[in-house]
Amino acid sequence: MLIPSLEELEKIYNNAKKDPSFKKEFNFLLKTFAGRPTPLTFAKNLSEKLGAARIYLKNEGLNHTGAHKITHCIGQAILAKRMGKKRLIAETGAGQHGLATATVAAKFGFSCTIFMGEIDIARQRPNVFLMEQLGATVIPVTFGNKTLKDAVNAAIKYWIENVKDTHYLLGSVVGPHPYPVMNCDFQSVVGKEIKLQLRKFEGKPPDYVIACVGGGSNAMGAFSAFLKDDVRLIGVEAGGKGNQVGENAIRFPFGSVGVVEGYKSYFLQNSDGNLQKTHSISAGLDYPGIGPQLSLLHDTKRVEFVNVKDKEVLSATRLLAQTEGIIPALESAHAVAFGIKLALKLPKEKIIVINLSGRGDKDIFILAKAFKDKKFMSFLKEYLKDV
Amino acid sequence: MGLNLIDQQIKNKKRIRLMTHLVIGFPSLDFTIKLAKLMAKNGADFIELQIPFSDPLADGPTIMKACEESLLNGTKVKDAFKIMKLLSSQVSIPLLFMAYYNTVFKYGVKKFCQDAKLCGASGLIVPDMPVDEENEEHLISNCRKFRLCNIQVISPVSTNDRLQKNAKVASGFVYATAHQGITGAKNQLESSLEAYLKKVKKYFSVPIAVGFGISQKEHLEKLAPLSDIAVIGSAVINVINLSNKDNIEEDVKNFINNLKIC
Numbered sequence: 001m002l003i004p005s006l007e008e009l010e011k012i013y014n015n016a017k018k019d020p021s022f023k024k025e026f027n028f029l030l031k032t033f034a035g036r037p038t039p040l041t042f043a044k045n046l047s048e049k050l051g052a053a054r055i056y057l058k059n060e061g062l063n064h065t066g067a068h069k070i071t072h073c074i075g076q077a078i079l080a081k082r083m084g085k086k087r088l089i090a091e092t093g094a095g096q097h098g099l100a101t102a103t104v105a106a107k108f109g110f111s112c113t114i115f116m117g118e119i120d121i122a123r124q125r126p127n128v129f130l131m132e133q134l135g136a137t138v139i140p141v142t143f144g145n146k147t148l149k150d151a152v153n154a155a156i157k158y159w160i161e162n163v164k165d166t167h168y169l170l171g172s173v174v175g176p177h178p179y180p181v182m183n184c185d186f187q188s189v190v191g192k193e194i195k196l197q198l199r200k201f202e203g204k205p206p207d208y209v210i211a212c213v214g215g216g217s218n219a220m221g222a223f224s225a226f227l228k229d230d231v232r233l234i235g236v237e238a239g240g241k242g243n244q245v246g247e248n249a250i251r252f253p254f255g256s257v258g259v260v261e262g263y264k265s266y267f268l269q270n271s272d273g274n275l276q277k278t279h280s281i282s283a284g285l286d287y288p289g290i291g292p293q294l295s296l297l298h299d300t301k302r303v304e305f306v307n308v309k310d311k312e313v314l315s316a317t318r319l320l321a322q323t324e325g326i327i328p329a330l331e332s333a334h335a336v337a338f339g340i341k342l343a344l345k346l347p348k349e350k351i352i353v354i355n356l357s358g359r360g361d362k363d364i365f366i367l368a369k370a371f372k373d374k375k376f377m378s379f380l381k382e383y384l385k386d387v
Numbered sequence: 388m389g390l391n392l393i394d395q396q397i398k399n400k401k402r403i404r405l406m407t408h409l410v411i412g413f414p415s416l417d418f419t420i421k422l423a424k425l426m427a428k429n430g431a432d433f434i435e436l437q438i439p440f441s442d443p444l445a446d447g448p449t450i451m452k453a454c455e456e457s458l459l460n461g462t463k464v465k466d467a468f469k470i471m472k473l474l475s476s477q478v479s480i481p482l483l484f485m486a487y488y489n490t491v492f493k494y495g496v497k498k499f500c501q502d503a504k505l506c507g508a509s510g511l512i513v514p515d516m517p518v519d520e521e522n523e524e525h526l527i528s529n530c531r532k533f534r535l536c537n538i539q540v541i542s543p544v545s546t547n548d549r550l551q552k553n554a555k556v557a558s559g560f561v562y563a564t565a566h567q568g569i570t571g572a573k574n575q576l577e578s579s580l581e582a583y584l585k586k587v588k589k590y591f592s593v594p595i596a597v598g599f600g601i602s603q604k605e606h607l608e609k610l611a612p613l614s615d616i617a618v619i620g621s622a623v624i625n626v627i628n629l630s631n632k633d634n635i636e637e638d639v640k641n642f643i644n645n646l647k648i649c
């Protein structure tokens with residue numbers, strides 16, 4: 001039912017790839033609107049404190065709207081304009097992709113509808129508020145797990161019913177062709193920037209690149225420039241609360257191959273092929289599927305997968321904040337948590353690049369609760385009295 | 388036998404044929420059996436038995452909730468085969484499985500087709516498997532091998548090119564969705580339906596089934612000159628949802644009897 005729209009999108013994207021004016025517009029907006037290139041920062045204090053490998057942070061959190069998501073949103077918005085679409089729709093977990101979509105919708109003059117699981121709305125309310133301020137309508141998804149995968153389902157259903165005037169701005173390297181390839185292309189700017197920037201610092205490529213993996217867009221972006229190089233690439237999944245079904249989003253090794261939401265890849269599913277519940281402290285990693293390119297890179301052993309628990313993520317968030325002055329998004333803090341563990345095992349001359357996919361502003365409520373910050377809670381109470 | 392049974396059911400056509408639909412295990416496995424028998428007895432010409440799936444992309448809220456409830460009840464794929472086996476030995480009309488591809492894939496495409504046939508299914512409807520993937524997934528060839536109809540699903544936005552591709556591999560009948568969208572009972576049929584179905588007729592030599600949104604006798608009357616089979620899905624589930632447990636059978640029976648046209 002969606003094949004005609006997917007074929008239309010593929011065609012317009014293939015044309016755009018060959019079209020210098022597309023590249024020009026894309027790069028211009030990345031520079032003057034999104035704020036690219038984002039800095040690569042040497043984490044001097046953290047590296048010294050650990051007394052181990054040299055850690056660099058690719059600070060994608062300094063993108064407009066606070067995460068890497070704006071990059072593929074700009075790319076797709078230009079394509080949607082070329083296709084003559086009137087409306088953008090998107091799924092969102094953490095709200096970062098929804099926020100970036102709402103932002104480009106406002107900038108390009110599209111109307112915008114965002115699908116978001118009820119549970120994610122409850123835990124990422126600041127982003128819901130911001131999306132609405134940008135003129136988007138946020139529709140709560142009340143079925144299934146009420147998280148990211150259900151938001152994808154809801155967006156696809158809406159798209160099936162409104163294909164004519166609507167572009168589905170999918171927010172990761174998942175879903176049917178051409179989304180994984182296209183979003184990976186758009187995000188590949190991240191890896192290219194890392195390569196150039198690190199050359200200036202170190203005069204050589206990194207030994208490791210680490211990224212968190214929900215669907216995989218920030219990871220593919222960071223990894224793509226290094227696939228052919230002698231660089232170890234590590235994807236960090238959500239270890240959640242434990243290893244039982246429903247306590248995490250560890251696709252490797254708990255997932256198996258399936259065909260769901262229009263793509264073939266690894267999914268957390270039961271023996272009947274029904275998707276399983278997932279959990280992560282970060283809404284953006286709380287997803288049972290993973291991009292098909294990353295699945296292939298897993299099978300060919302080019303990318304290694306590890307996971308860290310919610311608790312380690314919280315400690316890493318605090319450590320990074322206090323040593324480097326950067327509060328990472330909870331998703332990105334997964335990469336930080338593993339980066340710290342890895343650094344401790346490595347000699348001093350090794351170089352690790354951690355892709356910090358987003359900043360942590362959206363997570364203040366979760367962090368305040370997790371850190372049992374009494375002052376924040378009494379602030380909330382007082383504030384409520386006032387309104 | 389699958390192919391023949393479906394052909395026979397369409398031949399000697401005096402009225403538009405009726406395909407009803409049930410989500411296996413909703414509201415319970417017992418009810419699925421009772422309701423299927425009752426449908427067969429009261430004039431259904433085909434029954435589409437949907438295997439519940441966690442992420443039914445082509446379904447609207449009614450069938451989605453029925454799937455969710457069935458899975459919560461603990462319905463397994465092996466129950467679907469058991470039910471198919473039991474029903475096919477007790478009713479004489481063709482029964483088809485409707486399943487999302489991951490259900491088939493996870494079970495094993497070949498084994499799924501083989502077991503479906505062994506259990507007496509006449510065909511498979513897998514709405515999320517485009518013909519383009521046949522070289523990878525071999526669903527159509529396995530259906531052929533085990534003499535199951537592989538029902539192609541098309542929609543009003545299917546391009547001519549795509550209709551041609553589907554027509555090439557179609558068997559049994561083609562399932563044309565009445566509108567571009569997801570399942571769910573509607574009050575009105577789209578005005579463009581006639582032109583669309585005429586176009587479909589040009590491309591397909593197999594009979595045409597029309598589903599998605601069909602819920603009333605008037606719809607069947609409108610469809611009768613344009614197609615061969617009308618599919619009633621969500622509308623039956625709505626009836627079940629509105630019934631007391633004790634009245635479900637009676638209410639479904641009345642609903643189906645009221646639909647029939649001569």
Ligand SMILES: Cc1ncc(COP(=O)(O)O)c(C=O)c1O
Pocket residue numbers: 067068093094095096097171172173212213214215216217218219283284285329331332357358359
């Ligand atoms: C900051 C941040 N990082 C990572 C992700 C996960 O997505 P992906 O794996 O596609 O990068 C999200 C998704 O919401 C996010 O907001």
